[in-house]
Amino acid sequence: MPFAGINHLAVLVAAIAAFAFGATYYMILGKAWMAALGKSPEDRPGKGKGAAAAVPFVVAALAQLVIAYVLAGLMGHLGEAAYSARGGAFTGALVWLGFVLTTMSVNHAFQGAKRGLTLIDGGHWLGVFLVQGLVLGLFGI
Numbered sequence: 001m002p003f004a005g006i007n008h009l010a011v012l013v014a015a016i017a018a019f020a021f022g023a024t025y026y027m028i029l030g031k032a033w034m035a036a037l038g039k040s041p042e043d044r045p046g047k048g049k050g051a052a053a054a055v056p057f058v059v060a061a062l063a064q065l066v067i068a069y070v071l072a073g074l075m076g077h078l079g080e081a082a083y084s085a086r087g088g089a090f091t092g093a094l095v096w097l098g099f100v101l102t103t104m105s106v107n108h109a110f111q112g113a114k115r116g117l118t119l120i121d122g123g124h125w126l127g128v129f130l131v132q133g134l135v136l137g138l139f140g141i
Helices: 008-037 051-078 085-111 115-139
Strands: none
16 A cells, blocks of 8 residues: 655644644633543643643643644555545544544543543544544645
8 A cells, every 4th residue: 555645744734723623622611621520620730830830731732743643644544535625534533433532432431430521522532633634634745
């Protein structure tokens, strides 16, 4: 199977767009997310001072970059047909369904997490994979 290659600019834009999506998503659903976690706003990640407060955001940004590279690599293996808005979003949705939602659901089930947490986090990751797939598909190879 030929590898179509990776557009590094598209990967960077996809990662930034997904990070921005996540920031907006959790600003809107932050209170519900904290309640589903069983925590108060005082317990929120990144609340500390100095460099420690930035750690969750740095981890999230690096994770978005890794996800974008892996998704771009997968799309490259699928061939040029994956590089369209529809193809990218579809690939992102399939990766989310097959790998992200399944593993997250298992973890949440064994942790005894509230269903609301799974729905909120699952919705976030679906949005991330759709945004990244869409951006990668639109940029092309």
